Amino acid sequence: MKFCPRCGSAVNLRIPEGDDRERHVCSSCERIHYLNPRLIVGCVPFYRGKVLLCKRAIDPRKNYWTLPAGFMENGETTPQGAARETWEEARARVNNLELYRVFDVPYISQVYMFYRCDLVDGEFGVDPESLETQLYLSDNIPWNEIAFPVVHETLKDIFVDNERGDFPVKVSTIEYKPRRA
Amino acid sequence: MKFCPRCGSAVNLRIPEGDDRERHVCSSCERIHYLNPRLIVGCVPFYRGKVLLCKRAIDPRKNYWTLPAGFMENGETTPQGAARETWEEARARVNNLELYRVFDVPYISQVYMFYRCDLVDGEFGVDPESLETQLYLSDNIPWNEIAFPVVHETLKDIFVDNERGDFPVKVSTIEYKPRRA
Numbered sequence: 423m424k425f426c427p428r429c430g431s432a433v434n435l436r437i438p439e440g441d442d443r444e445r446h447v448c449s450s451c452e453r454i455h456y457l458n459p460r461l462i463v464g465c466v467p468f469y470r471g472k473v474l475l476c477k478r479a480i481d482p483r484k485n486y487w488t489l490p491a492g493f494m495e496n497g498e499t500t501p502q503g504a505a506r507e508t509w510e511e512a513r514a515r516v517n518n519l520e521l522y523r524v525f526d527v528p529y530i531s532q533v534y535m536f537y538r539c540d541l542v543d544g545e546f547g548v549d550p551e552s553l554e555t556q557l558y559l560s561d562n563i564p565w566n567e568i569a570f571p572v573v574h575e576t577l578k579d580i581f582v583d584n585e586r587g588d589f590p591v592k593v594s595t596i597e598y599k600p601r602r603a
Numbered sequence: 604m605k606f607c608p609r610c611g612s613a614v615n616l617r618i619p620e621g622d623d624r625e626r627h628v629c630s631s632c633e634r635i636h637y638l639n640p641r642l643i644v645g646c647v648p649f650y651r652g653k654v655l656l657c658k659r660a661i662d663p664r665k666n667y668w669t670l671p672a673g674f675m676e677n678g679e680t681t682p683q684g685a686a687r688e689t690w691e692e693a694r695a696r697v698n699n700l701e702l703y704r705v706f707d708v709p710y711i712s713q714v715y716m717f718y719r720c721d722l723v724d725g726e727f728g729v730d731p732e733s734l735e736t737q738l739y740l741s742d743n744i745p746w747n748e749i750a751f752p753v754v755h756e757t758l759k760d761i762f763v764d765n766e767r768g769d770f771p772v773k774v775s776t777i778e779y780k781p782r783r784a
Contacts, residue, residue, distance in 0.1 A: 458674055494714075526682075
């Protein structure tokens with residue numbers, strides 16, 4: 423941030439009075455502009471023991487498989503956002519959403535929330551955001567073509583928990599790992 | 604948002620190509636500026652069956668009681684943020700943090716995450732953000748002086764769950780209710 427979104431003047435990085443860290447402060451109107459982590463909400467849609475995955479049509483990680491998920495929008499709830507993203511990326515309707523996994527990804531200031539849910543009537547399609555969508559059994563998951571660590575971690579657990587019929591909510595942190603060339 | 608934080612030019616509200624809702628788009632550099640919900644993280648600190656509350660020293664809801672909580676900062680995890688806020692508002696160290704309640708508050712585009720935890724050595728203090736901090740038994744909670752619906756809902760459940768020794772994670776939505784004059 424270089425300019426004040428409110429008045430257009432230059433902003434400076436400084437520690438405001440009573441604060442303990444640098445903020446973007448407008449040099450003219452004095453408004454403090456806080457930057458905060460963003461929430462990504464998504465689904466783990468189940469149908470007859472299979473999970474719905476989407477092959478990404480856009481970067482980052484184009485051509486890799488992911489769970490339907492995306493940035494939460496203003497004015498919606500986390501399950502509404504997760505269901506909306508599932509519709510947008512996989513043309514799939516879902517219900518019975520239950521919080522399943524939360525991931526903190528502090529090195530990019532993101533928090534992920536995944537809801538497990540049922541895929542209504544087993545129906546799904548494709549959308550410009552996905553090249554392909556498909557239901558996968560545990561044995562057929564393309565483990566070497568998973569887009570993101572949060573998706574890998576979630577898929578690793580969901581089939582085990584589904585087998586046991588017990589789905590404890592877990593919070594975990596994804597640490598930065600440079601990707602191998 | 605009236606001006607582009609990147610180049611300082613005027614922004615317009617319009618629907619970008621491939622999108623389905625209005626965004627703030629720079630009239631000069633074309634950058635799209637997304638506005639997303641903010642995360643508030645907090646703690647339910649327990650010590651010998653009592654919960655630590657803080658009397659707010661600042662608006663909104665000055666002089667009302669709250670759980671220690673505040674906006675998550677970039678670069679931290681949700682439990683780190685919850686523990687940081689507990690230190691800042693109640694000068695209390697906490698450990699054994701476990702996710703307990705998630706609240707969607709869509710009418711102000713906020714998501715709350717409360718962690719139940721132990722108050723280390725039962726020690727706490729005050730800080731400029733709080734007029735007073737105190738440990739409360741279930742029977743003594745000042746129910747008519749609770750600052751926010753999310754705090755009320757969390758306190759209502761935590762003592763019951765503590766009695767049972769079972770703490771299921773719950774997600775719920777706070778609907779807009781005009782406050783009575």
